[in-house]
Amino acid sequence: GQQLNQSPQSMFIQEGEDVSMNCTSSSIFNTWLWYKQEPGEGPVLLIALYKAGELTSNGRLTAQFGITRKDSFLNISASIPSDVGIYFCAGEIIQGAQKLVFGQGTRLTINP
């Protein structure tokens, strides 16, 4: 099936640092979504991107839909302890039927 390559797989940072993660694919996506998952819970939607080149912010989070429609990045500025979790990208693909494809996740750990 289609694959999204998400990197890095894990990050260990100090509180206050900025964070950057990205997803790339050989496939073209119509929509990019970024989710955060905390232990034992389902992923929660952070940002949705619908147009190539689109740059969207949600508080300290900023995400961009790559101009080629094959990649996206998520930045978190001035990290705080509650940012800890696993971040997933997801792309919507239409091949016969619409479906979402997920990256492998980036596990963020913050040292206070």
Place this chain on the structure above:
Amino acid sequence: DGGITQSPKYLFRKEGQNVTLSCEQNLNHDAMYWYRQDPGQGLRLIYYSQIVNDFQKGDIAEGYSVSREKKESFPLTVTSAQKNPTAFYLCASSIDRGSLSEAFFGQGTRLTVV
């Protein structure tokens, strides 16, 4: 409140038994999905449904079955044919109109085979 509800949160099953995981949504979403998540891995698509009475296999459908008799409900049965069923199962739904398909997730069901 609108949302998507999975039950139970924890489920234990003996080897060789079938078990059904419940997923209900009152968001009036057309599309529903089942994903499997293993430790340290991303989400893998088991089955998805775009509309009532229709569903398609995802990337890892073997050993699973689903039904979509009602718009609100998309139960997943983990059959005895699934060789490694212990995992965290996530259900999601989305509006699925054109390209606006933000998916919202339930809180998951952790299935353990004993």
